[in-house]
Amino acid sequence: MNELEKDIALLERYIENDLGIEEREIVEQRLASEDDFKKLLDQVRILIGGIQYAARNKMMQQLKDLEQKLPEVNWQEHVDDDQEEEKAVPMRNRRYWLMAAASVVILAVSSIFLFNHRSAPGDIYQAYFETYDNVMSATTRGKSTVQTSFEQAMQVYDQGNYSLAIKMFNELPGVEKDSGVYLYLGNSYLVEEQPDKAIEAFEKALENPGNFENQLQWYRGLGYLQAGNIEKSIEVFTIVKNSDYSKSKQAKEILKKISK
Amino acid sequence: MSENDVIARIKTGDERELGTIYEKYRQEFISWIIRTYSCNIEEAKEVYQLAIMIFYENIINGRLTTMTSSIKSYLFAIGKNKMLEQKKFATRFTHNMDGTMDLMNEDQPTEDVEKQEATLKLVEHCMHLLGEPCRGLLEMYYYHKKSMTDIAKSLGYKNTDTAKNQKYKCMKRLKKIFEERTMNTV
Numbered sequence: 001m002n003e004l005e006k007d008i009a010l011l012e013r014y015i016e017n018d019l020g021i022e023e024r025e026i027v028e029q030r031l032a033s034e035d036d037f038k039k040l041l042d043q044v045r046i047l048i049g050g051i052q053y054a055a056r057n058k059m060m061q062q063l064k065d066l067e068q069k070l071p072e073v074n075w076q077e078h079v080d081d082d083q084e085e086e087k088a089v090p091m092r093n094r095r096y097w098l099m100a101a102a103s104v105v106i107l108a109v110s111s112i113f114l115f116n117h118r119s120a121p122g123d124i125y126q127a128y129f130e131t132y133d134n135v136m137s138a139t140t141r142g143k144s145t146v147q148t149s150f151e152q153a154m155q156v157y158d159q160g161n162y163s164l165a166i167k168m169f170n171e172l173p174g175v176e177k178d179s180g181v182y183l184y185l186g187n188s189y190l191v192e193e194q195p196d197k198a199i200e201a202f203e204k205a206l207e208n209p210g211n212f213e214n215q216l217q218w219y220r221g222l223g224y225l226q227a228g229n230i231e232k233s234i235e236v237f238t239i240v241k242n243s244d245y246s247k248s249k250q251a252k253e254i255l256k257k258i259s260k
Numbered sequence: 261m262s263e264n265d266v267i268a269r270i271k272t273g274d275e276r277e278l279g280t281i282y283e284k285y286r287q288e289f290i291s292w293i294i295r296t297y298s299c300n301i302e303e304a305k306e307v308y309q310l311a312i313m314i315f316y317e318n319i320i321n322g323r324l325t326t327m328t329s330s331i332k333s334y335l336f337a338i339g340k341n342k343m344l345e346q347k348k349f350a351t352r353f354t355h356n357m358d359g360t361m362d363l364m365n366e367d368q369p370t371e372d373v374e375k376q377e378a379t380l381k382l383v384e385h386c387m388h389l390l391g392e393p394c395r396g397l398l399e400m401y402y403y404h405k406k407s408m409t410d411i412a413k414s415l416g417y418k419n420t421d422t423a424k425n426q427k428y429k430c431m432k433r434l435k436k437i438f439e440e441r442t443m444n445t446v
Binding site for chain 1: 279283290301304305312313379380381383395398403404425428429431432439441
């Protein structure tokens with residue numbers, strides 16, 4: 001352990017009230033006399049808070065994913081006034097409802113088409129593709145004091161300017177291009193109907209997928225559908241079907257349609 | 261299995277148990293929240309997810325070790341509190357900078373809250389850049405309160421000392437990424 005690592009360890013114990021009287025006094029003396037040490041304490045506190053924040057958000061997302069897999073709750077019989085329910089939809093959920101409504105329309109239109117025609121890969125793609133939502137940054141908060149290049153790119157992505165988003169994601173420094181960046185880059189390519197580039201982005205991310213492995217496979221499968229490559233899309237959707245991802249059911253549906 | 265056994269299993273990191281709890285009380289809780297507080301289903305689901313998360317956090321932080329009532333009553337009590345708070349203050353959750361998690365203080369100026377939230381989001385993004393296994397290791401230690409022995413076992417480290425050293429190295433890396441990004445954006 002070098003000096004910095006030792007100081008971090010010491011300050012963590014200080015925060016956790018895990019120091020003896022003597023050690024605590026030494027830490028407090030250093031905090032009073034060394035600006036860098038004081039700054040490090042503040043940073044360690046911020047970082048621990050941020051780690052917990054990130055983990056909590058991840059956990060909330062896992063609960064949401066679990067919720068998606070479960071059958072809808074039968075609650076209507078307990079609510080007397082449907083109109084009241086409609087009015088209660090809060091602003092923050094509007095986008096969700098709009099997206100949900102749009103999906104229903106797309107699915108309805110596609111279903112009519114699919115019932116009357118053989119399932120072409122492009123049609124299946126249209127029925128199932130929705131851009132991956134921004135779960136990385138709160139770009140709607142205009143007052144935020146810190147907006148990174150990545151967040152700027154995400155803002156453009158959120159606004160639906162996918163060609164500019166592609167440019168901005170590609171211009172991020174190599175070190176920042178992790179699986180999340182490639183996931184959004186690939187999505188942008190799909191919207192712009194450039195499936196080969198989208199697949200390339202997803203495959204690059206899958207070399208080190210982090211927490212996005214399922215999402216990357218799902219969109220890679222859609223990429224192959226857009227490109228009309230049935231063989232590869234079957235291969236990828238089989239992976240998704242066998243995973244614990246919330247879209248595994250949809251992957252099964254797609255496989256059924258492709259195999260018809 | 262008794263409810264105290266369930267808590268013990270969640271404490272040891274059995275995440276499936278939490279999923280089972282989620283499914284078990286979901287229908288009843290969500291219907292009850294909608295009926296009692298006239299909220300919509302999405303809000304009801306959000307409150308239920310929050311209640312499950314608080315239940316989990318209270319277990320891992322050692323605030324809930326044995327059940328004096330039932331898990332169901334416990335979840336419903338959290339749900340009730342959250343609904344009342346939301347109605348009163350439009351409460352939001354945040355993390356204090358001393359590393360503890362809490363509700364946002366409604367007396368805190370909005371600007372401070374937003375600044376604090378932006379900083380936390382920045383660290384969250386830095387965590388994403390940090391990648392695995394560091395990200396998982398730090399989350400296991402600081403959020404899930406896993407012991408170094410468990411972390412070493414989960415991540416395949418030789419022993420707890422290796423895991424501990426790795427943790428400090430990960431913190432150092434996270435600090436570096438955070439500093440770079442803070443400097444770039446100031």
